[in-house]
Amino acid sequence: MRNEKLEIKCPLCSKSHTYNLEISRTIIRYFCGTYGPWYDKEFTRLFSCPVKGEKFQATFILSESRENLIDSIEIK
């Protein structure tokens, strides 16, 4: 579990908001020791504007690999 901060310029109020993302990953260790390449994965999540109290969507990219898989992303 890792906490990351994401700053988004809100499309509703045009202000910048910072959100905490709790990213849970599964780490797999292969005996053969060959590691796959990192690739980008897109995630679309709904965020709530703290000013207007309405929701908007944002798409962000995270890196993932064969031995480092993203399980879940929660917005705190």
Place this chain on the structure above:
Amino acid sequence: MEEKKNEIKLKNVSSISPHNEAIYEVGKKMLADSIEVGRDFSKFMINLSTSAIPIYITLIGFLSLQKLQTILLIIPPISFLVSSVLFVFAYLPKQGKYSLDVIDEIESAISRSITSRNKFIYSGFITFIFAIIFSIILMTQYDKHSADSKMQYEVITMAIPDTLSLNDAQNKIGQFKSKINSLTGNKDIIFKEFKTNKGIIFTAFLK
């Protein structure tokens, strides 16, 4: 590499698309209804299981299955009763403590409630299906029972007196059986022995 792994690149920010908004609404409804759906189903199944008992008893009487006089007849109503009790347990309100300020607590309380309710719902439903299948099997036995009672038999008898030696008696029975079998082609024959004071009456029942 570690930095690349944790880097978040923002791609696009917009108001919610109509598709995502519809999905969000469906998700919200599913979450809100998740407890009520199980309770409603349990309520419906309590009525169904309990009303199945008198229906079953009526059908048994109608088909005169009580003549079978077997303990198997009481298995379906007991199963229906067990099933309805399990659905009652599923329907009962669940105890739990959670604070409305802590989202995780509410989530785990919902999850606990659904899990425990599902256990009762699954076991109740399996018991109900078992009772239905068992009842159908018993009902279909009615035809067999009825057909057996109406079955016409042709009877061929042979008397074996006590005076006959054991070997002779066995030979005679063997000859009798082979003759009957050759006449009927080995189909639907029941052989029975009846002991009397003066010997044995060997009988062949042909359907």
